[in-house]
Amino acid sequence: MNIVKGVADLIRRTSSGPIGVSVSGSQANWSHSPGQKIRFGEVGDEAILNELWVRCEQAADKGERKRLFYVFLRQFIVAYKNWKPINSGWLSEDALPSVENLSTSDYTVGCSSGHPAEIILKLSEEVKQLTSLIVEWRSTADLLGASIGLNLTSEGFLVLDALEIVMRSMHNCKVFGYYSGIQKLTALMKGAVIQLKTIAGELSVDEGVSNIVVENTKLLQKMLKYVVSIIHIFIDIDSLFYVEDHSLSMKVPTCEERLMWRQKAVVLVMEAGGINWLVELLRVTRRLNIKEQNIEVELQFLALKILYSALSENPRGQNHFKSIGGLEVLLDGLGLPSKIVLAPKDPAGADKKRDESRFLNILQLHVLSLAVLREAVIAFAGNHIYCISSTSVFSWEFLI
Structure with missing residues (x-):
């Protein structure tokens, strides 16, 4: 947990900078x-x-x-x-x-x-x-x-x-x-x-x-x-x-x-x-x-999809998301529930298919969470991705 919080603190200090599409308040008239x-x-x-x-x-x-x-x-x-x-x-x-x-x-x-x-x-x-x-x-x-x-x-x-x-x-x-x-x-x-x-x-x-x-x-x-x-x-x-x-x-x-x-x-x-x-x-x-407690997977998917749309190429949204602790929530959500990790591995068990389905849903949620995390900390410009931290700037060129 301390490692997760440390990573969250590091990422939270990142800045979107001027790169990306700015959305002004007047557009919401x-x-x-x-x-x-x-x-x-x-x-x-x-x-x-x-x-x-x-x-x-x-x-x-x-x-x-x-x-x-x-x-x-x-x-x-x-x-x-x-x-x-x-x-x-x-x-x-x-x-x-x-x-x-x-x-x-x-x-x-x-x-x-x-x-x-x-x-x-x-x-x-x-x-x-x-x-x-x-x-x-x-x-x-x-x-x-x-x-x-x-x-x-x-x-x-x-x-x-x-x-x-x-x-x-x-x-x-x-x-x-x-x-x-x-x-x-x-x-x-x-x-x-x-x-x-x-x-x-x-x-x-x-x-x-x-x-x-x-x-x-x-x-x-x-x-x-x-x-x-x-x-x-x-x-x-x-x-x-x-x-x-x-x-x-x-x-x-x-x-x-x-x-x-x-x-x-x-x-x-x-x-x-x-x-x-x-x-x-x-x-x-x-x-x-x-x-x-059983949580609706679709509810979490929808919430993450909205966040993805809201943060994509939106520096204002990215900064706001980081300021309210959004990065910590995404990072803390990574991992498997104990009931899956500790479940008996019985190949002939009646619950095997159900567990496999739940595991797949959780995996898909993690992939979407990481996509939202990427949008929150990475700004786009041209054919490059810029990951801006407090100490350095990294750039990877897209292969198009």
Whole structure:
């Protein structure tokens, strides 16, 4: 452990220098909403959704309005489960008129490239309500003895499931950013991570774990997997557009468009505190691994992928990551859990394939962790890699 800390201290003193792509705060300006206004179509599933939404909006009673909203949400998820946007909103914002200048006749009818802004606003508000429930539960319940309420989980997962669908469209992402959706998602991530951190602090390796603790840990991880997945799509949405589908006439963004969007999205996530809580999430998962609690591998993969995107050719992100102890978290996570290292080597055992699969997952996590570590300490310039430390500069030329 001392060796790991020593290496971490050495790497932490490295500097990204001026090399790389700098992302200015002005690139994260979300003060202008997307100009395109969308409303549901008048036939098929969209007509049904429009009717359900109108009923929800017109309900006088708050409880009835909430009930009708979740009826709408279930239908929304069924209708758009396999939805793929056309053109995906990769249009120049300058080419679109502002929302203020649009008349009712300027609406785009049909959700071919996005969804109505009021739906996205409502979903972002529901995320805020979900965060309040998480915080209230944490302050009033015994984490090791009380189960998370059914309303918190069932309704919360409906909201997050709908958001994952919404994030497939660039237009929707822009609207979500305009309504401070990333800030609200980050607040939810913070609340859930604090929950896991409290549970991890109370657990003992030598003591048995109750079913309620196991259940709460799984539910919090499931919620976090949704949140981290949505943030990952928000930053790397261009990865959804690489599958060619000529029948949809999908507009594929240029490299410059993709780069500009990623820079803008990364700045927004950083300024919302997302990088801080992703690092804390990894720190908590390491602690739970030490205490031999099962951790969602996909959750760790998603968190590392976001960090990779956020640190790649981003000196500001690299410096921030190092300042919050990100390097130590990555280095401390290297190694195998004791339950794998000490497991009996029985070739005929029933758990052999499961152990081999877990070992492969851990190996892949380590490879991704090292890739993030590389992005955090190495700056790129031309055909060279520069590793800058406090004492010397090393350069390796790429073979291209």
